Amino acid sequence: MSLVVxxxxxxxxxxxxxxxxxxxxxGAATYVGLAAAYFAPVKIVAVVGDDFAQEDVDLLxxxxxxxxxxxxxxxxKTFFWAxxxxxxxxxxxxxxxxxxxxxxxxxxxxDAYRTAPYLFLGxxxxxxxxxxxxxxxxxxxxxxxxxxxxxNDFRAELLATLAQWDFLLINxxxxxxxxxxHNLLRAAAKIQGMGPRTLIVKRGEYGAILFHEGEHFIAxxxxxxxxxxxxxxxxxxxxxxxxxxxxxxxxxxAGKANVAELRRAVIYGSVMGSFCCENFGxxxxxxxxxxxxxxxxRELQNCTSF
Amino acid sequence: MSLVVxxxxxxxxxxxxxxxxxxxxxGAATYVGLAAAYFAPVKIVAVVGDDFAQEDVDLLxxxxxxxxxxxxxxxxKTFFWAxxxxxxxxxxxxxxxxxxxxxxxxxxxxDAYRTAPYLFLGxxxxxxxxxxxxxxxxxxxxxxxxxxxxxNDFRAELLATLAQWDFLLINxxxxxxxxxxHNLLRAAAKIQGMGPRTLIVKRGEYGAILFHEGEHFIAxxxxxxxxxxxxxxxxxxxxxxxxxxxxxxxxxxAGKANVAELRRAVIYGSVMGSFCCENFGxxxxxxxxxxxxxxxxRELQNCTSF
Numbered sequence: 001m002s003l004v005v006x007x008x009x010x011x012x013x014x015x016x017x018x019x020x021x022x023x024x025x026x027g028a029a030t031y032v033g034l035a036a037a038y039f040a041p042v043k044i045v046a047v048v049g050d051d052f053a054q055e056d057v058d059l060l061x062x063x064x065x066x067x068x069x070x071x072x073x074x075x076x077k078t079f080f081w082a083x084x085x086x087x088x089x090x091x092x093x094x095x096x097x098x099x100x101x102x103x104x105x106x107x108x109x110x111d112a113y114r115t116a117p118y119l120f121l122g123x124x125x126x127x128x129x130x131x132x133x134x135x136x137x138x139x140x141x142x143x144x145x146x147x148x149x150x151x152n153d154f155r156a157e158l159l160a161t162l163a164q165w166d167f168l169l170i171n172x173x174x175x176x177x178x179x180x181x182h183n184l185l186r187a188a189a190k191i192q193g194m195g196p197r198t199l200i201v202k203r204g205e206y207g208a209i210l211f212h213e214g215e216h217f218i219a220x221x222x223x224x225x226x227x228x229x230x231x232x233x234x235x236x237x238x239x240x241x242x243x244x245x246x247x248x249x250x251x252x253x254a255g256k257a258n259v260a261e262l263r264r265a266v267i268y269g270s271v272m273g274s275f276c277c278e279n280f281g282x283x284x285x286x287x288x289x290x291x292x293x294x295x296x297x298r299e300l301q302n303c304t305s306f
Numbered sequence: 307m308s309l310v311v312x313x314x315x316x317x318x319x320x321x322x323x324x325x326x327x328x329x330x331x332x333g334a335a336t337y338v339g340l341a342a343a344y345f346a347p348v349k350i351v352a353v354v355g356d357d358f359a360q361e362d363v364d365l366l367x368x369x370x371x372x373x374x375x376x377x378x379x380x381x382x383k384t385f386f387w388a389x390x391x392x393x394x395x396x397x398x399x400x401x402x403x404x405x406x407x408x409x410x411x412x413x414x415x416x417d418a419y420r421t422a423p424y425l426f427l428g429x430x431x432x433x434x435x436x437x438x439x440x441x442x443x444x445x446x447x448x449x450x451x452x453x454x455x456x457x458n459d460f461r462a463e464l465l466a467t468l469a470q471w472d473f474l475l476i477n478x479x480x481x482x483x484x485x486x487x488h489n490l491l492r493a494a495a496k497i498q499g500m501g502p503r504t505l506i507v508k509r510g511e512y513g514a515i516l517f518h519e520g521e522h523f524i525a526x527x528x529x530x531x532x533x534x535x536x537x538x539x540x541x542x543x544x545x546x547x548x549x550x551x552x553x554x555x556x557x558x559x560a561g562k563a564n565v566a567e568l569r570r571a572v573i574y575g576s577v578m579g580s581f582c583c584e585n586f587g588x589x590x591x592x593x594x595x596x597x598x599x600x601x602x603x604r605e606l607q608n609c610t611s612f
Contacts, residue, residue, distance in 0.1 A: 087488075088488050185530075203512070215608075217612070220526070221524075225489065263612040267612055302521075303524050305569075305611070306566070306607065
């Protein structure tokens with residue numbers, strides 16, 4: 001079943017200890033879409049300027065990614081972000097953020113998108129996220145991402161948005177900020193009380209924790225020999241998670257019936273996040289095969305079972 | 307089979323967000339011994355002053371802990387350490403370190419200890435660790451812990467010591483410092499090349515990774531509702547790990563035959579480290595039962611399988 005992904009499509013400039021790329025395809029919706037398309041058909045909602053290159057359109061279109069919702073603003077420029085990573089790649093410094101056409105992004109869903117059963121809302125203004133949700137009254141599994149800025153300065157809007165979500169996928173520091181609890185078990189309980197019955201807390205290289213129906217699942221991070229560029233790893237995680245659920249047609253509503261599938265979805269998230277780091281930007285997804293994904297899934301099984 | 311544990315027996319003063327204790331039983335050999343004694347008979351080698359309280363002797367003696375190797379220095383004072391933890395308990399500041407009788411610690415093994423098949427060497431001067439090892443020519447599984455100070459300032463001595471060890475159990479920052487590699491896979495390969503064929507890298511709340519025979523095992527950290535006092539958690543991990551191996555009579559030499567048992571030993575380490583944090587100092591071990599340990603082992607299985 002198909003998955004609608006709303007978020008940024010952008011250009012990034014990235015410097016890591018392994019090298020420097022001045023301008024390459026990036027953005028949350030790009031990473032989520034490319035990762036999810038290995039598992040299910042994807043429909044992207046985003047905005048770009050007329051500087052958006054045909055080769056980047058071609059890459060997305062060559063996968064199961066519908067670009068009818070990719071708005072092009074004539075005379076506008078595509079969102080640009082540049083940053084540099086620390087030597088251990090645990091920190092990054094933003095050098096430049098030019099929102100450009102993304103500053104006025106008003107997501108518009110083509111009619112054919114409105115009946116999709118799965119919706120992933122990337123990190124944009126909570127009110128815009130709510131607006132998109134309201135355009136899909138029949139959606140069956142909705143959720144997304146947010147960030148510190150919305151948690152701190154748009155709390156009321158964010159809470160209204162979360163109240164309508166089935167799941168939330170954020171990192172550990174955001175979970176602590178949103179809940180006001182340092183302890184992750186307490187933080188998760190509070191956040192689930194805000195709406196999302198399914199919560200995934202990402203822990204960077206350490207993996208993620210899934211909270212669902214009063215239980216939790218600790219998912220490992222895959223140990224990589226080389227991390228070339230962590231940009232987009234969290235979004236690729238989201239793509240693997242949502243893509244797997246959509247591909248299998250799983251809607252984790254009430255009950256524990258689908259817990260095993262949700263756990264597998266989190267592992268596919270971890271797998272896709274790890275592949276993302278193996279090359280600059282989206283480059284790893286140019287060559288990655290479904291067989292490699294399955295092999296890594298089994299590797300994670302082998303290195304965690306006891 | 308029995309396990310010899312060499313290291314500090316001390317008094318600690320600890321302050322965490324949950325409270326403050328001015329003076330309580332502590333020390334690496336204490337935590338390792340108390341945790342390991344749930345699984346196997348333990349023989350402690352340590353030194354204390356004549357201020358060491360009878361009730362603390364009684365606690366240790368009430369378990370399967372042989373104290374023939376606990377030297378008492380007349381007129382001396384027991385090692386004392388005091389520290390305060392940060393609000394999130396990820397950092398601690400040392401307020402006081404009085405080595406006292408520990409400054410001149412020369413481990414002496416009673417004759418009855420020399421034939422024990424298992425030896426755990428706590429974090430003391432590498433040359434002393436090597437000296438103890440040489441007093442146990444028939445030992446079948448030897449290893450231990452070290453710290454930044456020895457890695458930086460006693461590197462040659464430490465390398466000579468490690469060359470004779472079957473396993474090393476250190477935390478991730480120490481593994482990086484010892485190997486000069488940030489990446490854990492590369493760090494592990496280098497450290498295994500120094501001698502220990504079995505390496506356990508502790509990752510604090512995130513658990514640990516076991517490296518053995520060209521494979522690795524990612525062990526989770528147990529999610530606690532409350533961390534009262536993390537003091538001794540790493541040593542309790544070591545106690546669970548070594549205690550389980552000794553109790554089962556497993557000697558992970560060449561070959562992959564015992565990989566499953568080694569994995570279980572690491573999980574018991576994670577379990578014992580988590581219990582340690584549930585109360586101040588060694589207090590949790592005053593009430594902890596083997597049944598509770600088994601229950602938590604199964605909980606970790608449940609919350610990691612997919």
